[in-house]
Amino acid sequence: MRPTGRLHLGNYVGALENWVHLQDDYENYHLVADWHTLTTDYEHTRQIPGNILEMVTDWIAAGIDPEKSPIFVQSSVKAHAELYLLLNMIVAKGRLERNPTLKDQVRDLELEDAVTAGHLTYPVLQAADIMMYKGEVVPVGEDQLPHIEVTRELARRFNNLYAPDAPVFPEPEGLLTRFPRLQGLDGRRMSKSLGNTILLADSPDEISAKLRKAVTDPQKVRKNDPGRPDVCLVFGYHQxxxxxxxxxxxxxxxxxxxxxxxxxxxxxxxxxxxxxPIHERRRDLEAHPARVIEVIAEGNRRANEVAALTMSEVHAAMGFGV
Ligand code: SF4
Structure with a gap:
């Protein structure tokens, strides 16, 4: 997840809550994707450290257990950059240009000629993030499935090119979130930039006040008018x-x-x-901010250990380091 600061209910329902459940059945790795923020927002880097701390605080408060599932920061595991470089060498530019998410972003953000090389190749960085830990399953929303496909292709291509007899990387599967989307208070996708969120850390009064302003079925004007729950975002929240x-x-x-x-x-x-319960845990963490920093430091240590092992297999398969 990109570090965007405090998380909202959409992040929670679409991803975080799912991760909390999955950690009982899987060996999870939780990556703070700070380099990924640079693909569309490379001018603003100063707020990233603060955003990381806020986001990781929300992760732990929501129930991620860092002992079971390491929480670590992408830029603290430099091997991601090396694997990204190596994978970039074996992917065709045209393959990345066909990425439907990139096309949507170019249109929505009016980027046209301003797409950077980092933006074009971010599915390759994502592939490196997943492959570094030999990910077999990646919990995603439906819109992310095309990226998992790029990862699968890259894992297959690497194995075919360099390790046909003893594949280094598994081809990961996307695991779709059970409750993928929560609408924002205005009926659009819930997003901080659209100003239509309920934050995980919002107080009860803030939550009530925000919900009072939520749009509902426009046909239900007076209290006793019949309404259509299926067109009302509040009903989605009830569900x-x-x-x-x-x-x-x-x-x-x-x-x-x-x-x-x-x-x-x-x-x-x-x-x-x-x-x-999430608010209670958050208050406790806010009173002891050093704990969050320790969690990240320990996660970085564990992730670097795994990354070093993976990269030594990569080097051996490619014949580097002789
Ligand atoms: S679901 Fe609730 S908020 Fe939505 S239209 Fe019906 S009564 Fe109103």
């Missing part, structure tokens, strides 16, 4: 945080018995309930 009452909320909304004010209040209560 996530208030599963037990969704049937009742649906019928109340559709019949007009339930007004939006009450519906949003109940939704805010459930979200606050869900986040309370």
């Amino acid at each position: 996530k945080f208030n599963e037990a009452e969704t049937a009742e909320i649906r019928s109340g909304c559709e019949s007009g018995a339930l007004g939006c004010v009450d519906c949003k209040r109940r939704c805010a209560e459930r979200i606050v309930e869900h986040l309370t």
Whole structure:
């Protein structure tokens, strides 16, 4: 995950919560992708260290157990840069130009001629991030599946070229998140840059105030008007945080018995309930910031150990270091 500072509910539902569950069944590696922020925002680097600390604090508060699953920073494991360089040598430029996510970003950010080499090749850096730890499974949203495909192709190509008899890299599979998307308070994708988020660290009052302003079904103007839950983002929040009452909320909304004010209040209560243990852990971490720094230092140490082993296999396969 790129270090963008405090996380929002969309980050939590789309990724973080899933990682917490997965750490019971898998050996997880949690990468703070700080170099990746430079692909589109290379001018602003000063805020990255602070953003890393805020994000990792949210990760731990949400339940990532750093003893089980190392948390580490990409730029502290320099081997990522070396593997990225080597993989860039074996990928065709045209393959990267066909990346649908890149095409979307070029259009949305109006980049046209301003796409940097780093931006074009970021799926290669992602491939290095995954392959370094011989990742077999990568938890992703559906929109990230094309990137996993690039990683699979690169792993296959490396193995075919340099290690046909004893493959170095597995071809990873994407593991789709069960509850992939949470809309922002205005109905668009939840994103900090769109200013439509509920932050994981927001207080109960902030959560209630933000939800009061959330857009709902435009056809439900008065309290007793029948509504359409399926076009209302608040109903999406109920489905996530208030599963037990969704049937009742649906019928109340559709019949007009339930007004939006009450519906949003109940939704805010459930979200606050869900986040309370996370807030408690966050407060504790904020009182002891050195703990977060120690977690990262230990994660960096463990990641560097694994990376050194992988790179020695890479060097041997390619015939370097004679
Ligand atoms: S009652 Fe609830 S689900 Fe229905 S439109 Fe209002 S906020 Fe949305």
